[in-house]
Amino acid sequence: MPMKQNRILIVDDDPAILRLLSLCVNRRGWEVYAAKNGPEALRIFERDRFNLLLSDVHLGAEMDGIEVAKMLLNIEPRLTVVMMSGMPSTADRVKAAGVGSFLAKPLSLGKVAGLLESHRAHHFHDARQRILIVEDDGVQLGEYSRGLQERGYRIAQAQSAEEAIDLVARGQFDAILSDNVLPGMTGLRAIPELRRRSQAPILLMTNYPSPDLERDALLLGAAAVLKKPLDLERLDLELSRSRVSWIN
Template sequence: MSTLLLIDDDPALLEVVSLALEDAGHQVLCAKDGLEALRMHEQSRPGLIVSDVNMPRLDGFALCRKLRQAGDFTPLILLTSRDNEVDEALGLELGADDYISKPFSTRILVARITALLRRDELRRGGQARQSRFVQGALELDPERLECRYGGLLVQVTVTEFRLIEALARRPGVLFTRDQLLRQIRDDDCIVVDRIIDTYVRRLRRKLEAVSPSFSEIETVIGMGYRWRDG
């Protein structure tokens, strides 16, 4: 059983969604805004966070930013009532692992949660027991979810770790956006494949922050991405 933190200022939505998540076998903690959620997160350390974007006092974007800046990479899904690609991209830029636009099916939410928890579980055990992977200046430690470039630590989310691992393990191989999404998400939910561009852009920025000359992730216009071979 996983403990989830569900955050929304709509009491009716909290009740409906929390019941659905409990029926799926999870323990659910509920908060009505970001400030309350931060306190509950500090006390309970949930395995995953589901947060609305539009909330009083501290909204979902600000909550995500605070957690990531503090080095906390608990898997996080943002809920947005504005079906707007800019909102989705902003959430991912700030470090969210996924997003769902309202209104949404609780079945879809449960599927996304299951996929994210599976990724996190795999990197903690099972596949996480793999030895450290090295590709040039890049070092990946699945057990610790650690990414280093040139010996310097790069703070990444679970999704970002899976993305860079997928690319780096097969240098020179071209991956389409759809292929990368299938490798990093582990679910059957329909998502616009262009969202992979946001994941890649965010990952590049983090790597460039520790190595300004970083250029290992190549864009093949109209096709997708690959890790530079040699």
């Protein structure tokens, strides 16, 4: 079974922590599956594959997180594993088991963001990510497309929000870069429609940034709002990190 890009399995027996982590990670463009114990995690993994496991070590009497990680790594050796615990001494157990890295609880959203950014930065270009650029200005569309292609990305283009929505409904993208001012539907109004069809991070571009626009875009599900004209080096960084402004 092939491994899916940007899919994470989160395992924690605390419902509040599980819900918070799932929300945080999902808002960063990851497809999230959640399990409250080891057996449930194994059942989920039987049906699908993930490229990142984030699991608490202490999951109850049936099996702990280290046991779960070992079993999943036997099935999928490419899986990246990060173990969590509120007991610092558990880090030695994780290290001795050789199953992955360790994060101490309580987790800050910044720690989780850093984990995801590090994973994306390490794996992003190897996977040749596919980016959808939505821009009605032909000159800027060509400039952004060429610049990102030179950096190893695969590019698809749309010149309206309606065209972008149609493309997203028919194909998979790893990120969506959209201007706000478009003929017909604006990029801002298109965000909910795009989010219904894709979990890819959405980066909204604008010549006229404002606190209100940024707030509305992030509430609708955008990952970031970028000021035009774009610097391609910064754009490359934003795409690889898929940074969510509301966490910072």
